[in-house]
Amino acid sequence: MRQIPLVVTGFGHVGRAFVSLLREKREDLERRYGLGFQVLAVARTEGCFYTGGPLDVRQVSRGGYVWTDGNPCWHKGLAVTEIIGRQDPGGGLVECTRSNLETGEPGLSYISAALAAGWHAVAASKGALVVGLPKLKAAAAENGTFLKFSGAAAAALPTLDVGIFSLAGTRIEGIQGILNGTSNFILTRMSEGLAYDEALKEAQDRGIAEADPVHDVGGWDSACKILLITNACLDTAYVLKDVHVTGITGLGPDFIRSAGREGRSVKLLATAAPGRQGGRWSLDVRPSLIEASHPLAHVNGTEKGITFLTDSMGSVTLTGGRSNPRGAAAALLKDLINIFRPPF
């Protein structure tokens, strides 16, 4: 069995769910794929959890909280790049930090260091990819390593796998997605009669929306995802300011009610549409009316969905995929398996 060292950067909801999932799946991964993943370090901004051997989630958290004070595994000031540098090439970085969409940090430095050291990288955080995908892809190619980021592009909904792998050889002629579960939940509740503020409050009460919901309802999360999906599937290098973003903040109930009366629904649609004659693509996020026959019309609640329009396969739509930390963790693990398993 192949033993593969992993370093997890960031230990929020997704990082924790990943380490737990790995423990739950250990036997299954050995049996089905011949792979033994070992978490060698968990890195935070101020230091690393590290023992020199495989870490357990219990060595990193206690009572549900990250455990630094008095934890013998905690090394304040130890940089994750030192640990990656100590290892032979061929490990995997699992990037889960809450990264900055303007600087891409700290993920950008972590991923760059991993690729330069001959490590593969999988990412659930978007910042580094939104800021630096073309450079990171070039670095991966130069070092003969892989960079995969299903976890950052709708996670359990396999947008990138389908766009890159399943649609290989087709010409993608358009992409439309409902890529943010929180805003879709709010729109669904509004279509059922709630006002915007009521629907937002319910989403917050149920842990679906954050206390500061602007990233979701302002359309920025969707914008990051359509940007990453477009750049990954079309091999383009658009940047976040190329995306025209209108969120659902304060959307009036009349718009949604009148849509409902016409048998249509309002969705926060993220779209990528080709320019004329091979020109630049238009990237947009905005509340949009869609017909009941549209393949995304029945994507409700916290569900997500994406439709690819192609020349030779027609339109292919994906819906579902769990929108929670476990789903994101499963997407990270899927990417790791597909990097390390034998060809199939």
Place this chain on the structure above:
Amino acid sequence: MRQIPLVVTGFGHVGRAFVSLLREKREDLERRYGLGFQVLAVARTEGCFYTGGPLDVRQVSRGGYVWTDGNPCWHKGLAVTEIIGRQDPGGGLVECTRSNLETGEPGLSYISAALAAGWHAVAASKGALVVGLPKLKAAAAENGTFLKFSGAAAAALPTLDVGIFSLAGTRIEGIQGILNGTSNFILTRMSEGLAYDEALKEAQDRGIAEADPVHDVGGWDSACKILLITNACLDTAYVLKDVHVTGITGLGPDFIRSAGREGRSVKLLATAAPGRQGGRWSLDVRPSLIEASHPLAHVNGTEKGITFLTDSMGSVTLTGGRSNPRGAAAALLKDLINIFRPPF
């Protein structure tokens, strides 16, 4: 650029669409994937089209028909296995024969010969896979070659890619699919008020159903697909007689009308459900009532769809994908690209 010889077995609608698509996509495949596929031979039961160099579709057909009489490229009695044997390892077999579901022939012999000669194989025809998938998989593994068959498992709807690649690491806990476009078209028209015979006749008039529609409306096409998808994604070895098959032949309008009144719809659902305590899976094809909230409820007309239920990613649904020879050709080409392109 990498030059790859191909042999196409069978030259019906799908084989022809494949050769045409390859010509259409030549530059694109070179530019995007660095791949140059060359059709070296087209094989039929009685002989091969073969010149020793790359073949053009015009050397194989004339006026829309297969051209044997007086065609200098046609070699009656030449076996395709001789051509594969003359070549260095590493070419690709593109299996498109109308194969027999009981014997798997002639596809079974073609694929076996290709794999044994160190060639990779992609298939759109089901017979060989329905009859002999476990043996063929073992042969591929032994020879270090690949066998892919998206074209035989819903084609442009990427059922196998998602089940094997995108859901890697999850436990699949159930599969449900609308896998036959013809019967779904008939059921859709019946839900709009037509009687079974009227809907079938319309499907035949529009070229959607064959003159002898039993393969589609009897549920056998769906049965083959759910069998292949289950065996491929779960690494099982079920056979066609393990699938309980009830088609839609002669379905009464009352069933469909009463479903409609309750807001439900009738679909020819192919399902794979796990047995208790790790026992054998149940494979079924039968007309089924589904709720409007089911992710396949709005798959209408000739569309197909599939839902995978998983432990860690929730449910993931795919819908769409063109149901015609061009879609099948695109699925064959996709599999070839993913076999031959550099890892990504």
